[in-house]
Amino acid sequence: MEINQTNIPPIQENESKKDYRNIIIVCLSVALLATLGYLIAVKTSTKKTIQEQRFELIEVNNQKSELQLSFDESLARLDSLGSVTDNLKVELDEKKSEITNAKAEIRKILNKKNITEAELAKAKKLISSLNEKINGMEEQIAQLTDDNRKLEHDNAVLTIDKEKLNNELSSTNNEKKELQKQVDVASTLHASNINITAFNVKKSGKEVISSNPNRVDKMVVSFDLSNRIIKTGSTDLYIVILGPDNKPIATKNNLPGTFSTREEGNKTFTAKVPVELEPSKTKNISFSFAPEGNFIEGEYKIEIYQNGFLIGQGKKPLKKSGIFG
Secondary structure (H helix, E strand, O other), X not given: OOOOHHHOOOHHHHHHXXXXXXXXXXXXXXHHHHHHHHHHHHHHXXXXXXXXXXXXXXXXXXXXXXXXXXXXXXHHHHHHOHHHHHHOHHHHHHHHHHHHHHHHHHHHHHOOOOOOHHHHHHHHHXXXXXXXXXXXXXXXXXXXXXXXHHHHHHHHHHHHHHHHHHHHHHHHHHHHHHHHHHHHHHOOOEEEEEEEEEEEEOOOOOEEEOOOHHHOOEEEEEEEEEOOOOOOEEEEEXXXXXXXXXXXXXXXOOOOEEEEOOOOOEEEEOEEEEEEEOOOOOEEEEEEEOEOOOOOOEEEEEEEEEOOEEEEXXXXXXXXXXXXX
């Protein structure tokens, strides 16, 4: 029996095709796995990138918040200096101008929505510079405040010293015035050996002593002046002559006037006698007076004043005698 070769399948060829398909499947599987791995890797990488970007954004926002907080603190410090800087405007105007510019630039950066790291770094640097300027202002203000306190203390000390000097000067002036008063009082003259003589002047010019008022034409007053500490110069003596009625009398040759005394106020004088003084020497003074009218019976009083003080006084009685006076 003859075998038909065409009906027998080629075993070798089928096996080759099978192997080829397996290879393709393997290749596709590998490619699929590779694609899946790639996709997984890409997804993982993308997720990581998104996560990193999220972290970076959070970090940027945190930095921005920190810078804003730092800036706010700087502004608060600056505001606290406001009342002081007004009083120290001349010294701090230049720094205030720089600070104003820095504040404007920092605000401009921090107000941005999408702020970059470079801008954050710039803002940080500006805030640091701002704080340095504020520190400088605080130090300068502290120094000026300390100087002002020292000045106020020195002024207070000077005021106390001035008051002390004024008190000492016042005390010295009072002592000086008291000393001058003592010297003034001590330099007042003293009248002694007061003698009052009444004279009757004859037609011949001869003067005869008399105590009868009807025969008295004038009275002569003489006395000695002395003072060991008196200075060379001139002074005025005020003579007060009181009649029997105890009233100042006016004389024929002298116009009456008033003068001031130390204890009795103003008084009316009968005569004003100028005297030249010599230190440590006794000087004799003599003057005469006659009333505008006639002498009358009674007692005449003589008061001598110099430097406002009563320095001497005397009395002279006139009395009628005999049957016809």
